[in-house]
Amino acid sequence: MSLIMATFVTLASCFTPAPCAAATVSAPRPLRGNYTLISAQGKFELGLFSPAGSLGDRFYLGIWYKNIPVQTVVWVGNRATPLSAVASAELRVSAADGNLELVGPTRASALPVVVWSSNLSSSSMSSSPGRNTADIRDNGNLVLVDGGNSSNVLWQSFDHPTDTLVPEAWVGENKLTGEYQALTSWRNAQDPAPGMFYDTVDPNGTSEFFFMWNKSRMYFRSGIWTGRIFATATEATRTMLYNTTYVETPAYRRLTNVVYDNATITRIVLDLTGQVKVYVWVRARQSWQPFWTAPAVQCDVYKLCGAFGVCDQRSQLPCRCPPGFAPVSEEDWTLSDWSGGCRRRSRLTCTHNGSTTDGFLALPDVKLPDDSHAVGAAKSKAECESTCQNNCSCQAYAFSAGGGGCTVWHGEIRNLEQLYADSGVSGSDLHLRLSEAGLQDLGVSGTNGKKRGRTLWLVLGIPLAGVAAFGVSVILAWRILHARRRRLANEKGSSLVVYSYGDLRAATKNFSEWLGGGGFGSVYRGVLKQQKGDNRTQLQVAVKKLESLGQQGDKQFRTEVSTLGCIQHVNLVRLLGFYSSDVEKMLVYEYMPRGSLDRYLFGGGASPSWRERYNIMVGVARGLAYLHHGCHDCIIHCDIKPENILLDEDMSPRIADFGMAKLVGRDYSRALTTMRGTIGYLAPEWISGQPISAKADVYSFGMVLFELISGRRNSDGYSEVEAIGSWSSDSWTFFPVWAAGKVVEGEVAAVADPRLRGNVRPEEVERACWVACWCIQDQEAQRPTMAQVVQALEGAVQVNAPPVPRALQHLVHPARLHQSSYTLTKITHSD
Known part of the structure; x- marks a missing residue:
């Protein structure tokens, strides 16, 4: 929540309706105290506010969304010079020079002073300055217009953004004034x-935007403008939410965004983490939801955590202090300002002659900080430590016997980042200098603490040994008693039950009730007996006997399964436990009584209603979004299809077989086996043998969407009676191509499953079709993320007609190609 709170405010209340509804500010009619201006259609409001959580003793001129219950400021006038009270404050037009100015008391002056002004240049002055007027417009732009010519805008807030960009506003450079x-x-x-964080267009004149720390250090760049998007952005971000335009003229070069749907409320914020974030207001949740972020990795922001601070991508807050350190300002850290960094709790004791009792504390698995110095003379860890210890300015060292040698750091240490062994990126051990007192506070011996440590062991060693022996005997007895029901207790907090082969054979009646199977193995229904106190209960489960695991060892398998056991989501089938031996491995899942989605869509029995289908679409999208974005590591499903979507008693979807690719090891070869995906749902890059990303799941999800809409396999034929009309009964087309054409032509009802008998919501059918078309784009960059798909299906963003993927065009029957080309052309032009 702290990432969003930077723009939340407590608004000074407006009690008098008539002044609040005022449309303009002028010399004879200033805006005083708690009074506010409201835009013509009531979208934005201008007035004085006090930031949320503050003591209410600082007031700022701001613009915020009028009708959003969570007050959100998009522009601030007197950013660095707050007012100390509002009663005598006023926003007025100066009768002398026509400037818009804020006047009121400050902490430095009890008498009203000008704390902010539009600062019109002499060339911008109007002929009748006393007649100038200011108003707030429905796009959130505060404008000051010429009293003698209302079409002449003398000053506008869009030329002076703060931390937020609303649609139609801009960032860039005014070439005439040189102002950014x-x-x-x-x-x-x-x-x-x-x-500390600043976002501006390249001062050297290119179309690229830079993200800067303290206006001096670039930590991210947008890439140049390609004509449609910036090089590092995704096509889906532009086409699903904004029409983004970069324009360069002799007067300016600037970027602006226009939303496709005026009902969509969105903003772009450079927030306290140094990241630019696109937020969308979701009415159903009454909250701002993030849509896109750059840079995507929070710890890529330069010096986010200040000196000696550690950036941790997996922690609730991005910054923490290493052991033996504390924030320089606890108050600043509670307000999400980590720039002050950390300081040692105990001062170092190094003297100018090199005498010291300081020692070192190892920080494992970290990304080594910037500004290091190599020490070639130190050939061992001991020599490296001695080199640093004998230099009072040396703050830390690292040693790598594999070729990196000895590296030391002087002065403050910046950009420390915590890494994790399971992330695929290896870190190093950084040895951070602490005083002897600081090490003792952490229970670590310093240079002179080794002897004391040995004495302590002699005093406590015998009692501790007895306690340890007793503990070992208890553990062994416990393992013997509970070997068949022991639970994993690894560092990730997994609670999976480890079953024996006999347990699962008895539960499944010797694997006699087969539920289904695929490339990963066969699934059997089972009933496990459980003892809960004095009660004996039965638990229905689904047991999957795994195949194609190759030479994977038991330890590796247990590690991978343990990771999956930590994953809990309402739209994922829960993994309960496993069995593992050298020759066979099995997984135990919760049992889904309604089975898989394919039996309802293609089985010929009772078919789900449109409401149930749409809920399934949203549920599966949420489950995949969690796998891609909500876990410590991105988990790619690799085989999304109706057979792997199970339904519970309430017809809610549960994704099955998630993480199976992680278990068996992903093979990105050209071999198209069911273990590596199912033909008909595979993304083009997978078929061509290229490495895949989470966007492969997005493609498969798009195919499933079309099947949920139509109730048929994507490659089914559509006869004259059922769909095509003018086509003969033996005609064939690929449903995604045909469906997109029907939606463009306004025939939404024709796309839906005939079994629904028209009982659909046309706007949801259209939305689902467009989302599906975006998901199956040829290029990964053009597909949305699953998080964006969720927002689109929930109606948080407007979805527009995408281009038809070229890869699908060859699927149209050759004899009918000329008949389908009209549809393809229409969809392409609609983009």
């Missing part, structure tokens, strides 16, 4: 003064 229209983060969650 840039975003600058708030200082902290309660202070809108300019912070």
Whole structure:
């Protein structure tokens, strides 16, 4: 929540309706105290506010969304000079020079002073300055217009953005004045003064935008403008939400965004983490939801955590202090301002002659910080440590026997990042300098603490040995008693039950009730007996006997399964336990009584209603979004299809077989076996043998969407009576191509499953079709993320007609190609 709170405010209440509804500010009619201006259609409001959580003793001129219950400021005038009270404050037009100015008391002056002004240049002055007027418009732009010519805009807030960009606003450069229209983060969650992070167009004249720390250090760049998007952005971000335009003229070069649907409420914020984030207001949740972020990795932001701070991508807050350190300002850290960094709890004792009792604390698995110095003379870890210890300015060292040698750091240490062994990126051990007192506080011996440690062991060693022996005997007895029901207790918190082969053979009646199977193995229904206190219960389960695991060892398998056991989501089938031996491995899942989705769509029995189908679409999308974005590591399913979507008693979807690719090891070869995906749901890059990403799941999901809409396999024929009309009964087309054409032509009802008998919501059918078309784009970059798909299906963003993927065009029957080309052309032009 702290990432969003930077723009949440507590608004000074408006009690008098008539002044609040005022449309303009002028010299004879200033805006005083708690009074506000509201735009013509009531979208935006202008007035004084006090930041949320503050003491209410600082007030700022701001613009915020009028009808959103969570107050969200998009522009601030007097960012660095707050007012101390509002009663005597006023926003007025100066009768002398026509400037718009904010006047009121400050902490430095009890008398009203000008704390903010539009600062019109002499060339911008109007002929009748006393007649100038200001108003707030429905796009959130505060404008000051010429009193003698209302079409002449003298000043506007869109030329002076703060930390937020709303649709139709811009960032860039005014070539005539040399002024940069840039975003600058708030200082902290309660202070809108300019912070450390700055976003601006390339000063060298290119179309690229830079993200800067303290306006001096670039940590991310957008890539140049390609004519449609910036090189590092995704096509889906532009086409699903904004029409993004970069324009360069002799007067300016700037970027602006226009939303496709005016009902969509969105904003772009350079927030306290140094990331630019696109937020969308989701009415159903009454909250702002993130849509896109850059840079995507939070720890890529330069010096986010300040000196000696550690950036941790997996922690609730991005920054923490290493052991033996504390925040320089605890108050700043509670306000999401980590720039002050950390300080040692105990001061170092190194003297100028090199005498010291300081020692070192190892920080394992970290990304080594910037500004290091190599020490070639040190050939061992001991020599490296001695080199650093004998230099009072040396703050840390690292040693690698594999070729990196000895590296030391002087002065403050920046950009420390915690890494994890299961992330695929290896870290190093950094040895951070601490005083002897600091090490003792952590229970670690310093240079002079080794002897004391040995004495302590002699005093406590015998009692501890007895306790340890007793503990070992208890553990052994416990394991013997509970070997058949022991639970994993690894570092990831998994609670999977380890079953024996006999347990699962008895539960499944010797694997006699087969439920289904695929490339990963066969699934059997079973009933496990459980003892809960004095009660004996039965638990229905599905037992999967795994195949194609190759030479994977038991330890590796247990590690992978343990990771999957930590994954809990309402739209994922829950993994309960497993069995593992050298010759066979099995997984135990919760049992889904309604079976898989394919039997309802293609089995010829009772078919789901449109409401049930749409809920299944949203549920599967949420489950995949969790796998891709909500887990510690991105998990690619690799085989999304109706057979792997199970239904519970309430017809809610549960994704099965998630993480199976992780278990068996992903093979990105050209071999198209069911273990590596199912033909008909495979993304083009997979078929061509290229490495895949989470976007392969997005493609498969798009195919499943079309099947949920139509109730048929994507390659089924559509006869004259059922769909095509003018086509003969033996005609054939690929449903995604045909369906997209029908939606473009406005025949939404024709796309839906005939078994629904028209009982559908046309707007949801259209939305689902467009989302599906975006999901099956040829290029990965053009497909949305699953998080964006969820927002689109929930109606948080408007979805527009995408281009028809070229890879699908060859699937149209050759004899009918000329008949389908009209549809393809229409869809392409609609983009």
